[in-house]
Amino acid sequence: MxxxxxxxxxxxxxxxxxxxxxxxxxxxxxxxxPAPTDEIVPDKPDGDEQEDPENPALPADSGEGVRVVYSLGEQRLWLVTEALDGLGEEVLHTYPAHRSTVDPQPGTYEVTRRDEAIPGSDGVPIQHVVVFHTDPEGIVFGFSAAVDGSLPDPSAQARTGGIRQSPEDSPQLWDFAEVGTKVVVVP
CATH class of the missing domain: 1.20.5 (Single alpha-helices involved in coiled-coils or other helix-helix interfaces)
Structure with missing residues (x-):
């Protein structure tokens, strides 16, 4: 048994x-x-890629070829080049930019001047200045970084077209955008 x-x-x-x-x-x-968690992770719809908030997608209809793309609505720059494999293009770098009191009109421009360091139109010393347009009223539009890291005052009385970047990001554009580089401004 x-x-x-x-x-x-x-x-x-x-x-x-x-x-x-x-x-x-x-x-x-x-x-x-894995241990259970109280964190709620949103479901991602099938076939849709969620956008990375640190590296948002290049805006549609932003041109072709090597270029700088500036979105007025997103207040962001993209540095775009040809892909290494020669098939298409790739974004080398994207980062926030801060508008001044006047915005350039959407359109295609090209870099006309570069200055390593000058006084800004608001009196603040700036560096890595990349100018791409001067409008009929004489307002100069360009990208720059304040040496002290300050941002433009969009409520200021002076009409300026300086688009500020951080001192950490400005070397990227400075190295990328030579005179003649295309700049595409999108809404």
């Missing part, structure tokens, strides 16, 4: 082992399961 009991216990233990190791059971892979 003891032998039958031992065999019965062995069979039950075997079936219990198999049931616990079944592929539809948590922990069946032998890997530890």
């Amino acid at each position: 003891a032998v039958l009991t031992a065999v019965a216990l062995a069979v039950v233990a075997f079936f219990a082992y198999q049931a616990n190791a079944a592929p539809d059971r948590p922990g069946a892979s032998g890997k530890p399961e």
Whole structure:
């Protein structure tokens, strides 16, 4: 009788082992399961890529080829070049930019002047100045960084077209945008 009991216990233990190791059971892979969390992770719709807030997608209808894209609505710059494989293009860098009191009209321009360091139209010393347009009223539009890191005052009385970048980002544009580089301003 003891032998039958031992065999019965062995069979039950075997079936219990198999049931616990079944592929539809948590922990069946032998890997530890992640601990439950209260964090709510939104579902991503099938086929849709969620945009990275630090690197938003290049705006549609922003031109082709090597160019600087400036979005008035997003207040952001994209530095775009040809892809290394020669098929298409790639964004080298994107970062926020801060408008002044006057915005350039959407359109295609090109870099006309570069100055390493000058006084800004608001009197603040600026560096890495990349000018791309002067309107009929004489307002100069360009990208720059305040040496002290300050931003333009969009409520100021002076009409200026300086688009400020951070001192950390401005070297990227300075190295990228030579005189003649296309600048596309989008709404």
